[in-house]
Amino acid sequence: MFKKNIGPGPLIAAAFIGPGTVTICSIAGLEFGFTLLWALVLSIFSTIVLQEMAARLGIVSKKGLSEIIRTEIKEPASKKLIMFLIISAIVVGNAAYEAGNISGGVLGLESIFGEINYAFLGLKINFYSIFMGLIAFGILFSGNYKVLEKSLIFLVMIMSVSFLITAIISGPNLTELLEGVFIPKIPDNSTLIIIGLIGTTVVPYNLFLHTSLSKERWKKNSDLKYAKRDTIVSIVLGGLISMCIVVSSSSLNIEEIN
Template identity: 30%
Template structure:
């Protein structure tokens, strides 16, 4: 019996056979061609794209204020936290992609197959709340960017963000590769904006590189520890794990042992390269906060504060405008990935298929309504608190995605040849326990003190 036949039999015996009518993201599954008998670089280019969509979750508007505040208050010290966070993200995202390749199922489908219908419905509701929380962050980020760029009132900006449904509909008709290209362009836009602004701010290069070495101050200084936990605890977005396990299946690789092995190799490279890009962007955000604002006496607790102070601090009139452009690009990126994630979990957990634009409208309206009400009643301060609570919801949901992922990918009966090696299994469980502990601490601290992550 071949390894592939053995793998199929193992899946069948444990209820993991993929039904022909129940593939993940059916309209784009197996749709991106992989050139046969091509060289390494051509094949790598064909596989690249899913990593960029996943990397978006690591540079969303919800993380900006924390990184900027960390740089402003503590200089370059917390760069080590960004490094550790990104290494954990690389580990978990590679596992998510490997799950999709090995089983022909995304994480939601695999969870439904293992736990049954009723628990799956509960998990679906929790995951939908996390996606809505992510959407809230995107709505707030886009509305703030529109306000900063065009002086559009926040309430009107929130309303305008509902129109990006039309943008997504247009992109979906052009094919999945177009969506990946648009996301990659927006990511490069964010990167070049922050690279330019960091150069203008003239960072201390020696201190910058020293910041990647962990410091005992991170543990001994309560204020520093809190911001460090904010960076690390909110690093892995739960919807990203569902997303990656699904969109990797858009590649038209051979569904046999050889084809899957090659797909795992290239998916790992794509994931590492893309998340390295996210790591650089997050580093640049914190470096900008450190080089532009640390030691100046400036109070930068929110994105708007950084916008107002950036141009006069670095001495370039365009700096603040470019900062807002990057914020808008970040928000629009989240629009695309949030919609795809919502479709994946709805179809995977409850086998409910809804026309993508319908579920997008529903999700966006659910996110817009609380943002609109809070902005109307409480203004900018209210949106900051709402952003905080959206992060709390994400923290609460995270274990429900990470634990099943580690369990499934560590089970040889489910993964066959593609099971986690022992060293990966050990690292994965250490990372999982760390993430859960930090999220419990963060949520408890926020609920007891009302302290803002920024």
């Protein structure tokens, strides 16, 4: 029954787990051990609240968040300014985010298969960048929501199992781990890392994505319970992946991540 009512939650979880998340969580674990796990717990709860509101808004109103902003703000100048800022932030933010995602994927492939570069008009072109970009383009523009949904569900499950096994193998001290989860501490020079941990989970453009996908996935107000469950399970799973990365990196015997 639950499988039948899986919604856009896994897409939302996949959207905030990328190279940036892996990097900031690795740095947090490497420099501060389990001490900053509470920040991820806070970000998980915050994300659940915000994304559940976004899903509910889409289902009840049958509109996307940008459409609601456009119709509810009556003053023309304010409407144009807000829409311009939103569109600019989404375009620039998504471009930067995808650049990071593709770069992270390229580094992973290069570590396995080695570098493959080609010279074209005096430019050095990385084969993996083109390859991954074309795959992403094909999936997104196939027009098949189910293909995208199943692809991301598969990737989230693979990441979950991989990082969970790695975290267990690292042999964490359970007492220190629980202290990091339930007792907030702010060590010296950790403020930016804390902001990064929260910022990499509470992602503003996911609100727009979740609202739009929810109104397409669920048509009745009675589906709100399924949307809530889908959101909670997916965000918690995504958050646990981030926490497993922190736990895994805390056991590394290196001084810094380049």
